[in-house]
Amino acid sequence: GENVEQHPSTLSVQEGDSAVIKCTYSDSASNYFPWYKQELGKRPQLIIDIRSNVGEKKDQRIAVTLNKTAKHFSLHITETQPEDSAVYFCAASPDTPLVFGKGTRLSVIA
Amino acid sequence: GAGVSQSPRYKVAKRGQDVALRCDPISGHVSLFWYQQALGQGPEFLTYFQNEAQLDKSGLPSDRFFAERPEGSVSTLKIQRTQQEDSAVYLCASSLAEGNQPQHFGDGTRLSIL
Numbered sequence: 001g002e003n004v005e006q007h008p009s010t011l012s013v014q015e016g017d018s019a020v021i022k023c024t025y026s027d028s029a030s031n032y033f034p035w036y037k038q039e040l041g042k043r044p045q046l047i048i049d050i051r052s053n054v055g056e057k058k059d060q061r062i063a064v065t066l067n068k069t070a071k072h073f074s075l076h077i078t079e080t081q082p083e084d085s086a087v088y089f090c091a092a093s094p095d096t097p098l099v100f101g102k103g104t105r106l107s108v109i110a
Numbered sequence: 111g112a113g114v115s116q117s118p119r120y121k122v123a124k125r126g127q128d129v130a131l132r133c134d135p136i137s138g139h140v141s142l143f144w145y146q147q148a149l150g151q152g153p154e155f156l157t158y159f160q161n162e163a164q165l166d167k168s169g170l171p172s173d174r175f176f177a178e179r180p181e182g183s184v185s186t187l188k189i190q191r192t193q194q195e196d197s198a199v200y201l202c203a204s205s206l207a208e209g210n211q212p213q214h215f216g217d218g219t220r221l222s223i224l
Binding site for chain 2: 006031034036042043044045046049051089091093095096097099100101102103
């Protein structure tokens with residue numbers, strides 16, 4: 001089955017700097033790659049997603065890139081703000097249920 | 111409703127008791143998913159419904175776990191004879207259609223087995 005690896009597990013950046021989180025997947029049949037933000041004790045919130053027919057997608061300060069050949073995808077957050085601090089999860093889906101990475105705890109230091 | 115609603119938010123049970131967790135998906139959403147999230151980990155898939163049909167239950171850890179969605183809307187996840195390793199947050203998600211569509215999560219039920 002699908003296996004998703006996520007790095008780094010923790011990331012600290014200064015406010016205003018960029019943050020990059022990387023994920024790799026194993027199943028070449030995966031065709032949908034969402035990213036979720038989860039604050040402590042709250043629900044995972046979908047922040048951006050990308051499908052396998054697209055290489056890059058951007059939404060304001062957030063962008064996701066996908067390299068199907070290498071089977072990896074990345075989340076880029078620019079101009080980070082303290083409210084970006086949370087745990088971020090990537091996921092991949094060869095069918096309908098999502099397979100999640102273990103998460104990255106992002107801390108934005110003011 | 112405006113979002114996925116889960117109840118109760120917190121459940122404490124003694125080992126060996128049965129528990130039932132409820133999920134109210136977003137109105138009109140065809141697909142419903144249950145995930146288990148252990149502390150410090152990502153959600154792990156348990157089971158998936160399309161309307162009232164349970165299409166995949168490959169993630170259920172044992173036959174003590176049972177899920178249903180009899181009328182294609184509200185779903186219940188039941189755990190029988192609970193054990194300490196069942197302690198986790200149980201998340202429900204729904205999506206508008208079948209196939210790979212954005213999944214919207216509820217706040218989850220935090221289950222603690224004493």
